[in-house]
Amino acid sequence: MTPRSRRRGTYGRCPRALAAVLVAVLTLGACDGAGDGGSQATGQPADNGAAEGDIVVASGRDVTGKGGVRQKLIEQWNRQQEDTGSSFRARLVELPGSADQQRSQLLGALQSGSAEYDVVNLDVTWVPEFADAGLVQQLPDDLVDADVIPSVAATASWGGKLYAAPFNSDVGLLFYRRDYLKNAGVTNTELGKGTEWSTVQQLIDTMGDAGRSAQSGYEKGWTTQLAPYEGLTVNGIESFASAVDGLRLTDGAGQYTGSVQDLEAGLKELRDRTNAPYTLGDASRSAEAESLGDFADGRTAFLRHWPYAYRSLHQSLNDQQLGVAPLPGRAVLGGQNLAVTKASKRGTAAKALIRFLTGRDSERCLLDEGFAATRLSAYNDNGLTCATDKPAAPSATASPSPSPTSSAESTDRMPRDKQGRPAYARDTLLPALQNAVQRPRTPLYGAFTQTFTTELRRLYADKPPSELQLAKDLHAKLQRALPHT
Template sequence: MKFRQALLALAAGAMLAATPVQAAQLSIVSGDTGNGLQVLREILDQFEKKTGNKVNIVPMPSSTTDQFGQYKLWLAAGNSDVDVYQTDVIWAPQLSNQLVDLTEATKDVVAAHFPSIIESQTVNGKLIALPIFTDAPALYYRKDLLDKYGAQVPKTWDEMAKTAKMIMDKEREAGNKDMWGFVFQGNAYEGLTCDALEWIKSNGGGQIIEPDGTISVNNPQAAKALEMAKSWIGTISPPGVLAYQEEESRGVWQTGNAVFMRNWPYAYSLGNGEDSPIKGKFDVAPLPAGSGEGARSAATLGGWNLAVSKYSKNPDVAIELVKWIASPEMQKYRVLKTSNIPTIQALYDDPEIAKAQPIIPRWKEVFLNAVPRPSAPTKVKYNEVSSQFWTAVHKTLSGEGSAADNLADLEVSLTKLQGAGW
C-alpha cells in the first residue's frame, strides 16, 4: 500500500513538473514621440523571447498633460489592466501612494544610474520608479544656413531672434516662402511650462516657485522674458506655434522650414534619418541665455521612468519587466535607435554609442544647465500649479493681457493654492 502511494505521489509530481508555467500577460502604458513606441515594442519583443511572458502596449497621446490625467483616473479606479506605467520625472510625488515600492527589488541595479535621477524618483524613502532615459532640451540650428549667411551660433535669445529673422528673410527672398526663424512648443500644456521656465530662468527670473516654497514668478525679469517670447509670434515664429507640441515643432523643422528649434534629444536621430531632408545639415547647442543680471542658459530637466501599479495582478513579473527595460543593455539599444539620453553612467563612455550618437557625450554640457520644474516644493499640487502657469503664459503669447498683469494674477492664484496646502 505504501509502495502504491509512493508511486502515485511520484506520478503526481511528474505531472506537475511537466505542466508548463503559464506565461504572464502584462500591459505597459506609454505615450511617446517620434519612433519611441516602435523601439519600446522591439525591447518588449526581446523580453518576451527571453521570458515567455507577453507584454501589450497601451498607447497614449504624446501630450504629458493628457497622459497624467488618464493615469490618475486609472489608478484612482484601482485598474488592474495596466501593470507598468511610463512616468514623467515630475510625477513621482503625485502618484507614489498607488505605485509599488521598488527599493528592495532594485537594490542590485540602482547604483549604476545617476544618483540625482534616482533621488528624483524617491518619495519618503521609497523608490517609486526606475529611470529609463533622461532628458534636457537644446537649441537645434541649421548649420548649413548659418554658414551660408556667415552667422554664429547664438549665445543669447536676442542674438537668436536677430539671426533667425535675418536668415528667414533672406531664404524667403530666395524663394522659400515657408521658412520660419524659430519653432518651439507653444500649446497650452506641460510642454509650455518647460519652455517658459527656460525663458524666465535664463533671464534671471527664478523658477516659478523656489525650492523653499517661495512664489517668485511675479517679477520684472519674468515679465520681460515672456514679453520677449511674445514678440516672436508672427515675426520669427509662425502664429500656429501657439498650438504646437513637440511633434508639430519637429514637423516644421524636419521638412527644412525652420532655422532654429527648441526640442528634446529624440529629434536628433530622427532629423538625421535616411529620409530626412535636413540630414547632416544641423547641429545642437545649449539653449541661449537671457540678458541682464542672473542671465544664463537654462534647460528644463525631463526624463522618463517606469513604475509598477499596486493593482497589478503580476507585480513580480512587472518588476522584472521594469528592470529589463531600464538595464544597461536595453538603454544602450534605445539610445542607438532614438538618441534618448541614458541614465546609466557607464554608457557615456561607450565607444559604440559615441560613434553612432555623437550627441550623447556632448549633451553633458546641456545637463550642466538643467533646471527642475517646481514639483518638489508643490508635491501633489504640482499639476495645478503648472496648469495655472502655462495658462498665464499662453494668454500672454496670444495677446490676452500683458505679461506683468498675467503674472500678477498668477501670483494671487498660486498664493491661494499654497494656502490650501501643498
C-alpha cells in the same frame, strides 16, 4: 515633457515635410536581468505565490507602430524567462489618447484598486502624484544607482523614497540651420555651450531680409511649442529658470515657493524670447509635430525641441545643413519612469522586468536609436553595446544602416561616432541632461500646469497685460492651486 508624453496640437496643420521628419523611434533596448531587492528592501508584500498570469505593462502608444520595439523587448524578456524555466511572462498594453487622457486612465484604474496593471510608464511629472496617492510601490534603492545621471535620478523619488526607475530621459535642445547662417554671411556656424539667446537673436537679425531672399520658404528666425498644453509650460519654466538662476517654484514637499518678483523676471524672459520680430507666428499654435515640421520645411532657422528630433531631422537634412547645441540658458528635463503598482500581485517579478528594461545595455540601445539615455555608461563606456544583434558600428562619416530593433521605414542617416552612438551624444546631449532643471515637483502638478499655461497664454493676447500685472495674477492663482507657506 520627453517626446513621448505630451499632447499633439489641435489646430490641424500638416506641414509638407512632416511625414519625412516624424520617423524617430523610441527604442528601449535589452539589458541583463538582475536580482530583485524583494519585499524586505521596500516593505512591500511579497508576490503571495502569484506565479500565474502576465505581468501587464501599461504605457502610451509605441511610436514604432504595431509590433514595435517595446513589444519586441517584451518578447525578448519572455524568451529569457522561458530559458530559465520561469512561469512569468510580460504583456504590453498601449493606452490610447493624449498624455492627459492616459494619466486619467491610469489614475482611474489604480484608484479603483484594480490589479490589471503591474508596471506603469509614468511621465516624470506624474511620479509625486502617484507616489503621494499610494498608487505605486516603493522600489529598492539599488534600482537607481550611481550610473544614472543625477539630475535624471532625482525625477524618480518622492519624499525621500524611490518609487520609479528612469526609463528614458529628455531635455530641451536648440536645432539650427547651418546652411541658412552660412548663406547669410555668418562665418562661424558652430554654436555650442555658452550660446545666449541674445546671440541667437543677433544671428536672426543678421539673416533678416537676406534670409528670406536667399532661402525659399524662410519666414522668421525660430519656432517652439507655445500652444496651450504642456509645451508652453516647458518653455515657460525654461525661461523662468534662466531668468532667476536656481529658481524652484515648489519645495521638497510640493509647496509653492514663488514670488511676484521672480515671476515677473521669468515672464519678461519669456516675452523677450518669443516676441514677434524673432518668432514664427504659428509657434503660438504649435505643439511638437507642428514646430518640427515648420523647421524641416525651412520656415525657420532655429528650433527648440527634444533629442528625438536629431534623428528625425537627419532623415531630410545633412550635417552641413543641420546643427544642434545646448539650449541657451536652462533646459527642462522630460522623460518617463517605470513604476510598480501597489495592487500588483507580481511585484517582485515586475521589479525584475524593470531592471531588464532600465539596465546599462538597454540605455545604450536607447541612445543608439537617437533618444536620451538615462545612464552615464551609455555615453562614456566605449565597451558597452546594445545587447541586440546588429551590424558593427559605422564610422562618424558613414551613413549607418538602421538597427534591427528599429521599425523606421527609411534609411537611418543619423551621424554616429566610431562606437555607433549619435555623433552629438557625448559633447552636447549628456551635458544638457546634466545641467537641466525639473518642472515643479508636486502631487498637484496637474493643477499647477493648467494654471501656469492658462496665465502664460495671456502674453500672446491682442492686448497682453504687463509682466508685473501678469506676475501678480499668476502668483495669486498658484497660491490658490497649491499649498504654500
